[in-house]
Each structure stands twice: as structure tokens, then as C-alpha cells.
Amino acid sequence: QVQLQESGPGLVKPSETLSLTCTVPGDSIRSYLWSWIRQPPGKGLQWIGYLSYSGSTNYNPSLKSRVTISMDTSKTQFSLKLSSVTAADTAVYYCARENTALEAIDYWGQGTLVTVSS
Amino acid sequence: QSVLTQPPSVSAAPGQKVTISCSGSSSNIGHNYVSWYQHLPGTAPKLLIYDNTKRPSGIPDRFSGSKSGTSATLGITGLQTGDEADYYCGTWDNSLRVFGTGTKVIVL
Numbered sequence: 001q002v003q004l005q006e007s008g009p010g011l012v013k014p015s016e017t018l019s020l021t022c023t024v025p026g027d028s029i030r031s032y033l034w035s036w037i038r039q040p041p042g043k044g045l046q047w048i049g050y051l052s053y054s055g056s057t058n059y060n061p062s063l064k065s066r067v068t069i070s071m072d073t074s075k076t077q078f079s080l081k082l083s084s085v086t087a088a089d090t091a092v093y094y095c096a097r098e099n100t101a102l103e104a105i106d107y108w109g110q111g112t113l114v115t116v117s118s
Numbered sequence: 119q120s121v122l123t124q125p126p127s128v129s130a131a132p133g134q135k136v137t138i139s140c141s142g143s144s145s146n147i148g149h150n151y152v153s154w155y156q157h158l159p160g161t162a163p164k165l166l167i168y169d170n171t172k173r174p175s176g177i178p179d180r181f182s183g184s185k186s187g188t189s190a191t192l193g194i195t196g197l198q199t200g201d202e203a204d205y206y207c208g209t210w211d212n213s214l215r216v217f218g219t220g221t222k223v224i225v226l
Contacts, residue, residue: 004162035215044120045163045206047215058213094162098215104153104168105208105215110161 004109006095012116018082022095022109029053029075033098035105036069036080038091046091050098051078085116121146122207122218129224134197138221140190140207150210152190154183157204157220166205167192199225 008020024034036048049059051069059067068081082089092111099106123141130136140152154167165174167183170190182193190207202225207218 037215037217044220045157045208045217047217050215060214099168102153102165102168102172102174103151103210104165105155105163106165106168106174108162108164 002097002107004095004097004107006093006109006112008112008114010113010115012085012089012114013118014086014116015084018080018085018089018114018116020080020093020095020112020114021077022079023077024095024097029071033100034069034071034078035096035098037094037096037105037108039094039111040088040091048080048082048093087116090114090116120219121211121216122209124205124207124218124221126219127222127224129226130197131226132197132199135193135195136197136223137194138192138205138207138223140192140218142188142190142209142211142216144188146188146209146211146216147185147190148188152183152185153208154181154190154192155206155208156201157206159204163206194223197223197225201225 005023012018030053033050035050066083071078092113094111095109096105097107128136151169155163157163166181170185171183180196184191205221
């Protein structure tokens with residue numbers, strides 16, 4: 001069982017930058033894509049983007065201008081930064097592992113609620 | 119915003135069967151594998167089906183998937199109270215990950 005865990009502030013002020021981190025199993029990081037997905041209250045899942053071990057990224061066009069997904073140098077955590085947030089960015093944020101061999105997301109974190117409010 | 123359309127809800131009595139449809143287009147379902155996810159509130163979503171029809175280890179054969187053209191279907195037989203959850207289909211669309219609108223399964 002692969003455990004993914006999101007961490008970061010649960011409250012962010014409007015116009016500021018939302019920052020979250022996901023801890024991943026160190027021995028598996030090379031073979032997968034590492035994704036962020038969110039779910040606004042009462043709505044469905046929205047894909048934010050992914051990062052590969054090589055450092056390449058792919059972002060949802062609707063968020064691309066505000067999103068950065070990166071990996072730390074230890075290769076045991078990857079992070080999400082979403083700038084200039086508004087109330088519309090309030091959501092449960094999930095980190096997840098995209099398994100290209102399965103063409104599916106095979107593991108998700110529990111999710112963390114981030115509220116944008118002053 | 120979702121490019122994949124699912125019914126908002128389906129319902130059936132315990133022991134019965136439900137099917138959930140996922141309708142897309144040639145740019146997504148028509149040319150890519152479909153996966154299905156079960157999401158209980160407050161928990162991590164769980165992969166139920168990948169490659170249109172395959173079940174990961176540990177997923178009971180009560181769950182099945184199929185795909186035809188630009189649509190996919192998830193079937194759940196022998197419905198249990200523990201199956202009451204939200205279900206999402208997912209696939210790729212021009213290299214972007216997309217999800218369905220989500221379907222709530224209600225066990226009567």
C-alpha cells in the first residue's frame with residue numbers, strides 16, 4: 001500500500017499563494033507521474049497538473065498561468081504552488097500517483113482542505 | 119467544466135445491480151483508456167477499474183467496466199451499503215487528465 005500525505009496551510013488569504021507539499025515513498029518516485037487534483041465544495045474532481053521524475057510538467061490550461069508543480073532535491077516530496085488565489089480556489093486538494101503502465105491514478109492522498117478567505 | 123458526462127445519481131436496493139455511464143468524445147474516451155474511481159467523503163479516492171475493463175488487485179469482481187466508442191460504463195452487481203459513494207470516470211484528452219462529472223450511488 002502506497003501512502004501519500006498532503007501538508008500545508010488550511011487557510012490562505014485572497015491574492016496570496018497557496019502552497020502544499022506531498023510526501024511520497026522514496027523508492028517509487030522514478031517510475032510515475034506525480035499529480036495534484038482538487039475538489040471544490042459540492043463539485044467534482046478537477047485535475048491541476050502533473051510532474052515527472054525528469055522534471056517535465058503538464059498543467060490544466062485553465063490554471064496554467066498560476067500553477068507550479070515541483071519536486072524537492074531529495075526526491076521525496078513534490079509541491080504545488082497556486083498564485084493569486086481567490087475564493088474559487090477553495091477546495092480539497094489531493095496529491096496522487098499517475099501510473100502510466102495502468103493509464104490510471106492508482107494512489108491518492110487523503111486530501112487537505114484549503115480555504116481562501118481573509 | 120468536465121468534458122465527460124455522468125448521471126448525477128443512480129439507485130438500487132441491496133443485492134441489485136447499477137450501471138453508471140460516462141459519455142465523452144473522440145478526443146478523450148474514443149482514443150484513450152478509461153479508469154473508474156470510488157470516492158467516499160473524507161477519504162482518498164480508490165481506483166476500481168483501469169484500461170477500460172481491468173480490476174486492480176483487491177477489487178471484487180462485483181465491479182466491472184466496459185467501453186464502446188466514445189462511452190464507458192461501470193457496473194456494480196450485488197450492491198452493498200458500503201458501495202454508497204461517489205464514482206468518477208477518468209481518461210486523457212489531448213494529454214490532459216479529465217474526469218467525469220461524478221455519480222452518486224444510493225443504496226435504497
